[in-house]
Amino acid sequence: MKKLKYTLIIFLLLFSTKEIVAQKDTIALQRKARTMLRQGNELYQKQQFTDASVAYQKALGNNSNYDKASYNLGNAFYQNKNFKEAIPQYELTAKTATDKFTKAEAFHNIGNxxxxxxxYQGAVDAYKSSLRNNPNDDETRYNLAVAQKMLDKENQQNKDDKNKDKKDDKDKENKDKDDKNKDKNKDKKDGDDKDKKDEDKDKDGKGDKDKDKNKDPKKDDKKEQQKPKPKQGQMTPQQVKQLLESLNNEEKKTQKKMNAKKAKGKKIKQEKDW
Incomplete structure (x- = not known):
């Protein structure tokens, strides 16, 4: 029984010692964190924001729940225009801070x-959270009005862009449809023109055939009868020439016979003997 009591006492002593050591370590880390915080503040005052952010990060390395270090680190990031890096530090402060005033300041800086x-939507939400913790902050209220105005303008612009995209898509769709209809009508017109051409061609050919088919033989005979023909008794030039030659020959024969008769009846001229 006594042995058990001694064992319990020793255990309590060891546990107490470890707890004391842990407390001492915690206190030492907190002191280091405060030291680094002061160094960071001095650098921040000199506008050496990059070096200040390194000091604040070391402070948080010694005490991760050090609200002031995280808040000041956010400010150092903000001054270096590292806005995205600053937001998580302010959010950590807003989460771990115990008083509403500190929370309000953290949310205000998140909005900025x-x-x-x-x-702008994130800014509006942050400013509203800040006013919930400190409703009397006129600067936050003013910033909220500006953020809301910018958000409304952005939403309207997005709406206009969306409507414009829809209109452009509709115009493009109508244009494609019109082009398609034009091509379709053109193909149809070309086909109609070709069919009409073929039809006219067939019609012309058929017309000629029909013309020949419908041709009246009697009319052709009548036309043939109406053609000028040589009159009865009218001789051709060749016949006239032959006739003239024949007459000429006959005349020559006649003249020859007459000359022969004259020669027989004419006295021979004789010399007179008185």
Missing amino acids: AQMEAKN
Whole structure:
């Protein structure tokens, strides 16, 4: 029984010692964190924001729940225009802070960082959270009005762009439809023109055939009868020539016979003897 009591006492002593050591370590880390925080503040005052952010990060390395270090680190990031990096530090402060005033300031700075990042919806939400913790902050209220105006403008612009895209898509769809109809009508017109051409061609051919088919033989005979023919008794030039030659020959024969008769009846001229 005594042995058990001694064992229990020794265990309590060891546990107490470890707890004391842990408390001492925690206190030492907190002191280091405060030291680094002061160094960071001095650098921040000199506008050496990059070096200040390194000091604040070391402070948080010694005490991760150090609200002041995380808040000041957010400010150092903000001053270096690292707005996206600043927001998580302010959010950590807003989460771990125990008083509403500190929470309100953290949310206010979150709103400012969101405005710089052009995240107007995020800014509106942050400013509203800040006013919930500190309703009397006129600067936050003013910033909220500006953020809301920018958000409305952005939403309207997005709406206009969306409507414009829809209109452009509809116009393109109508244009494609018109082009398609034009091509279709053109093909149809070309086909109709070709069919009409073929029809006219067939019609012309058929017309000629029909013309020949419908040709009246009697009319052709009548036309043939109406053609000028040589009159009865009218001789051709060749016949006239032959006739003239024949007459000429006959005349020559006649003249020859007459000359022969004259020669027989004419006295021979004789010399007179008285």
